Amino acid sequence: MYYHLIFFIATFSYAAAYTGSGYAAPLGRFGPKSYSSVGVFGSPGWRVCYSAEQVNTAGTLLCCNVRGYSNAIERWYGIGCSNSGPVFGCVSWGNVVSVPAIQCSGTPSGTMYSWSH
Numbered sequence: 266m267y268y269h270l271i272f273f274i275a276t277f278s279y280a281a282a283y284t285g286s287g288y289a290a291p292l293g294r295f296g297p298k299s300y301s302s303v304g305v306f307g308s309p310g311w312r313v314c315y316s317a318e319q320v321n322t323a324g325t326l327l328c329c330n331v332r333g334y335s336n337a338i339e340r341w342y343g344i345g346c347s348n349s350g351p352v353f354g355c356v357s358w359g360n361v362v363s364v365p366a367i368q369c370s371g372t373p374s375g376t377m378y379s380w381s382h
Contacts, residue, residue: 284381286320289327289371296375301365301382307334307358313365314355315344317380324348325371327378332366334359341368 287299305313315331328346332339333356344354352369365382 283365284379286377286379287317287367287369289319289325289329289369289376289378291371291373291375293328293370293372295330295368295370298366298368299380304362304364305358305382307361307363309360311358311360312355313358313382314353315365315367315380315382316351316353317344317367317369317378318347318351320377320379323374323376325374325376327352327369327371327376329367329369329378329380331356331368332363333357334361334363337361339363 283301283303285299288296290296317329319327326346326348329352330341330343333342335357342356345352367380
C-alpha cells in the first residue's frame with residue numbers, strides 16, 4: 266500500500282508540470298485541439314489551471330478555450346486573450362479523471378503557442 270501512495274503522488278505532481286504546443290488558426294477561427302499526454306485525477310471542487318503563450322512576437326491576439334468539467338460533463342471555458350504575455354486561467358474540473366486540452370485562435374494571423382497545466 267505504501268508504494269502505491271508514493272506512485273500516485275509522483276504521478277499527480279508530474280501532471281501539474283505538463284507543457285505542450287499547438288497552433289492557433291488565423292482570422293479568429295480556432296485551430297486544432299491540443300491534448301495533454303498526462304491525465305488529471307480530480308476530486309470534488311478540483312480546478313485545473315492553464316497557461317498559453319505565443320512562441321513568436323508577431324503581435325497576434327491569442328485567445329484560448331480550455332477543457333474543464335461541470336457536474337462531470339465536459340465543458341470548454343474561455344480563459345481570455347493576449348497579444349503580449351501569457352493567457353492564464355483556472356477552470357472547474359471536479360471529480361473527473363481526464364486529459365486537459367486547449368484550443369486557441371489568432372487574430373489577425375495564425376501563430377504557434379506553448380501551453381501548460
